[in-house]
Amino acid sequence: MTYRQRLRAVVEARGALVVGVDPHPGLLDAWGLPRTASGLERCARGLVEAIGDVVAVLKPQSAFFETYGSAGIAVLERVLADIRSHGALSILDVKRGDIGSTMDAYADAYLADGAPLAADAITISPYLGFGSLQPAFERAVANDRGVYVLARTSNPEGGQVQLALGEDGSVVQEIIDAAAELNRKLPTRAIGLVVGGTHANLGCDVSEFNGSILVPGIGVQGGRLEDLPGLFGDAVRHVLPSVSRGVISAGPDPVALRRRVLDLLAT
Numbered sequence: 001m002t003y004r005q006r007l008r009a010v011v012e013a014r015g016a017l018v019v020g021v022d023p024h025p026g027l028l029d030a031w032g033l034p035r036t037a038s039g040l041e042r043c044a045r046g047l048v049e050a051i052g053d054v055v056a057v058l059k060p061q062s063a064f065f066e067t068y069g070s071a072g073i074a075v076l077e078r079v080l081a082d083i084r085s086h087g088a089l090s091i092l093d094v095k096r097g098d099i100g101s102t103m104d105a106y107a108d109a110y111l112a113d114g115a116p117l118a119a120d121a122i123t124i125s126p127y128l129g130f131g132s133l134q135p136a137f138e139r140a141v142a143n144d145r146g147v148y149v150l151a152r153t154s155n156p157e158g159g160q161v162q163l164a165l166g167e168d169g170s171v172v173q174e175i176i177d178a179a180a181e182l183n184r185k186l187p188t189r190a191i192g193l194v195v196g197g198t199h200a201n202l203g204c205d206v207s208e209f210n211g212s213i214l215v216p217g218i219g220v221q222g223g224r225l226e227d228l229p230g231l232f233g234d235a236v237r238h239v240l241p242s243v244s245r246g247v248i249s250a251g252p253d254p255v256a257l258r259r260r261v262l263d264l265l266a267t
C-alpha cells in the first residue's frame with residue numbers, strides 16, 4: 001500500500017490527528033525524569049505506549065533525540081518501531097534539505113526499506129530549491145513512503161523567506177504549485193505540505209493542492225482546531241492537524257494523555 005492509502009485507512013479508523021513526540025528538556029523535568037538518554041526513552045516510549053493505539057500518526061522530532069548523540073538516536077529507532085507496532089504511522093520531523101548527492105543520502109537514511117531510521121514519511125525543506133529535493137521524492141515514491149515539504153511554516157519569522165516575491169508570485173506559492181504539479185504526475189501523490197495553523201490567513205493558496213497537508217502549531221503556538229475549516233476552506237479535507245506540547249503536557253499519567261487525545265479527536 002502507498003503512504004496515502006495507509007494514511008487514509010488509519011485516519012478513517014482513528015480520526016485526523018498527529019501527535020508530536022517532542023521530549024524537550026523541560027518536559028523531562030516535569031515528568032520527573034533525568035535529562036539523560038534513559039529519561040528520554042521513558043518519556044518518548046511512555047507517550048507512544050499511552051496513545052499509540054488511538055492516534056493515527058505520531059511525529060517524533062529528531063532534534064530532541066539527537067541531543068543525546070548515538071544513545072538518543074538508538075531511542076529514536078525504538079520509538080519508530082513502537083509506533084509501527086501500535087498500528088500508527090510515523091512522520092519523522094527532520095526538516096532535511098541539501099544538494100543532490102547529500103539529499104540522496106538523507107533519502108537513504110529515512111525513506112529506504114530496512115534503514116534503521118526509516119519512517120512512513122519525513123519533513124523536508126525546499127529552501128535550497130524545490131528541485132534539490134528530487135532524491136527524496138524518488139525514494140518516497142519507490143518505497144511507498146511520503147514527504148512533507150515545508151511551505152508556510154507556523155513561526156512568525158517564516159514569512160521573510162516564504163512570502164518573498166519570486167518570478168511567479170510568492171516563494172511559498174511557487175513551492176505549493178510545484179508540489180501540486182509533481183503530485184499530478186505521480187500515481188501515489190506522495191508529496192505533502194507543511195502549513196502552520198497559526199496564521200490569521202495563510203497568505204498562500206492551497207485550494208488546488210492534491211496531497212496531504214500537515215498543520216503544526218495547534219495548541220501552545222496559538223493555532224486552534226476550530227479555525228482550520230475557515231483557514232483551509234475545501235482543502236481542509238487534506239489537513240492533518242499536529243499537536244505536540246498540547247498533548248504531551250498532560251503526562252506522564254497515561255490515562256490523562258489518552259484523555260487529552262480523545263478530547264482533541266472529539267473537537
Ligand SMILES: O=C(O)c1cc(=O)[nH]c(=O)n1[C@@H]1O[C@H](COP(=O)(O)O)[C@@H](O)[C@H]1O
Nearest residue numbers: 061123153154196216220221243244245246
Ligand atoms: O514540521 C513541523 O512539524 C513543524 C513545522 C512548523 O512550521 N512549525 C512547527 O512547530 N513544527 C514542529 O511542530 C512541533 C511544535 O509543536 P507544538 O509543541 O505543538 O507547538 C515542533 O516539533 C516543531 O518543529
